[in-house]
Amino acid sequence: MDTATSPRRLCRLDDMPDGEAMALDVSLPExxxxxxxxxxxxRVNAWLNICPHAGRRLDWAPxxxxxxxxxxxxxxHGACFNVDNGECIGGPCKGESLRTVPVQVEQGDVLLDV
Ligand code: FES
Known part of the structure; x- marks a missing residue:
């Protein structure tokens, strides 16, 4: 089995509050x-928790x-990002985007797809 291409389970969809965001420390290739x-x-969207403006985390507490x-x-500093695609639509980095982390939902599991 090629583990490099196997999706990895991050969490259960049911454990995530709908309409809200959470942060997880994830081992990525980098x-x-x-x-x-x-x-x-x-549906679940995932991005690196790194703001394109000044490289800070986006969360106000962990x-x-x-x-x-x-x-x-x-x-x-209040940059606003579209929750559908991570694009900055207001604030100091308007036009830039969060960096997408590929995930998929399969049988109720949220899987890392890298
Ligand atoms: S670091 Fe996010 S708005 Fe400045």
């Missing part, structure tokens, strides 16, 4: 990183994120 997981119904009016808001 090293261990904090990853934002944001659930919307049966794993606690501000989501307002369909936007994920960086706690450092």
């Amino acid at each position: 090293g261990e990183e904090s990853v934002i997981l944001l659930r919307q119904g049966a 794993g606690k994120f501000l989501i307002s009016k369909g936007m994920l808001v960086c706690a450092a």
Whole structure:
């Protein structure tokens, strides 16, 4: 079996509050990183927890994120990101995007797909 291409289980979808984000420390090919997981119904988007503005984490306390009016808001300087695609749509890094971490949901498991 080729483990390099096997998806890895991060958590259960049911353990994620719908419409909210959480952070997990995940071992990625480039090293261990904090990853934002944001659930919307049966779908999960994931990004590195690194703001493109100044490289800070987006959470205001570990794993606690501000989501307002369909936007994920960086706690450092208020950059606002579209929760569907991670694009910065307001604030100091407008036009830039969070870095996507590929995940998929399969049989209720959230799987890392790298
Ligand atoms: S580091 Fe996120 S807005 Fe400045």
